[in-house]
Amino acid sequence: MTSHVIRIGIAGYGNLGRGVLAAIAQQPDMQLVSVFTRRDPATVKLPNPAVPVKRLQDAQAHRLDIDVMILCGGSKDDLPVQGPELAQWFNTVDSFDTHPKIPQYFQKIDDAARAGGNLSLISVGWDPGLFSVNRVMAEAILPQGTPYTFWGKGVSQGHSDAIRHVAGVRNGVQYTVPIQAALDRVRVGENPQLSTREKHTRECFVVLESGADPKRVEHDIATMPDYFADYDTTVHFISEAELKRDHTGMPHGGFAMRSGQSGTGDPQVVEFSLKLASNPGFTANVLVAYARAAWRMKAMGQTGACTVLDVAPGWLSPKPAETLRKELL
């Protein structure tokens, strides 16, 4: 592969953008060129003041300075707009994670990237992302089998938001917790059929508004359709100080498993798991490794939208194929 230094841009500077900036510094062959923001650039302070902060709306002017733009906006409002726009001008990597909207998002990015002669990797991260890689590989290898995905223990932003919208709640954090007994049944090859309630519990840490009725709040959370009603939910009431002290981290993780039978009729279990102290920190590291793959795929002549399912493992590594075969195969 090339010894070219890969010049990276970051679009969006929140939790994920900060993680990407830090992840780039771990890579031997990458250089951060600029951070682009919708805010006033003067208000954004980077740890390394030598890296310029620029207006996102002016990004197009920098298309020749940047090999891959890593999009660090949210899937709900940012990426549906920024993705197709930036894919016209740059090779891009993003973490679009609204599962049901992926086909439609893929199409928009594919059109934009092809029009610009660029390569865009969408939905990169761990789920979608590394979990998807494992689901596809395990299904292809064990076509007779059952897939299982467990998430956690970790903070779910969507469920934490849902708690915070309950009347009487001042603040709150929700943890998704996989049920150990269910994991164990899958691991021993039992091939169980598991209901929603049998796979995960939900654990909530809630700070009440003064005067709010804890019984009513607990009931409103536990019976909330879609979010909590189908789960066994525990609600703990704590102070704002306790929430700040114990629940501002963003740990996460989970398990992508497949239990099946090989052609010989023997039970076989494949398991991939992550234990993450910081969800955005890990996702950022994944995005940066896939930025290298995006750059290589473009160099190999590919354009348009792709996903992690189109990326060979070796393309993620800075090491030449020969070294990988010798050291890691």
Place this chain on the structure above:
Amino acid sequence: MTSHVIRIGIAGYGNLGRGVLAAIAQQPDMQLVSVFTRRDPATVKLPNPAVPVKRLQDAQAHRLDIDVMILCGGSKDDLPVQGPELAQWFNTVDSFDTHPKIPQYFQKIDDAARAGGNLSLISVGWDPGLFSVNRVMAEAILPQGTPYTFWGKGVSQGHSDAIRHVAGVRNGVQYTVPIQAALDRVRVGENPQLSTREKHTRECFVVLESGADPKRVEHDIATMPDYFADYDTTVHFISEAELKRDHTGMPHGGFAMRSGQSGTGDPQVVEFSLKLASNPGFTANVLVAYARAAWRMKAMGQTGACTVLDVAPGWLSPKPAETLRKELL
């Protein structure tokens, strides 16, 4: 992708070849054309008598009937000869697993495959194979980190052979057993430095020749350099009948892990594991899925030797990319 049925040949009909034959029957888009053997074909009985058995030395004559030849011989004596020979005439997939000889084997296969305009995937299986995929991906994503590979609990052929060469031993099976405490230390992000003795124990089931001294046999096994001296080894003496009853399965598995820090400084642990009731049964299923990838890579215009590190996950699946994005991403 194409709706062509992929026509498969099997070269070598031992444990692995039988597994491949059974694995092909699980795949919707594959057809077994012939089994090739070095034995007298009349002595090889297949479960499906409609599939012809042919002489391996006549394989070249069938080069137009077979899309991918799956090589099921051993790494020590069979593949170094059969691999380069068959790669001249066929796209091939093999499970060459002598780690230190991979670069040299790769080169020979690469030369032969290029000369014939074919694509060869070498060293496919789980280690080398799926474990290698996980090692490379995890290292690229978490460049600051430590890799850990644990094997077992499972039967090691090499160590079982070593036992059977000890004077006074009539028969024997050796299990490699990962040490749970070590696994747990890696999982909690402790990043331990582990000696050989701290990672695995070795458990031997031995049938003695009549009159052999168990104390001497146990000592000869436990002190054998390279194989046992660096491990805590347990030797159980059993009867031939017990060995046949309890130890003829070939279970295996293991753990490919990486513990590291993302750019944000947070500890992150990535783990891939297999729990296999039959090692050759699972390896066969892996070979067959990668045969599909070999066929596609050839159809995309690639030739020469490749490894699992060059194969995108989606190429393993019979499903079109659009379906994979919708259902599994």
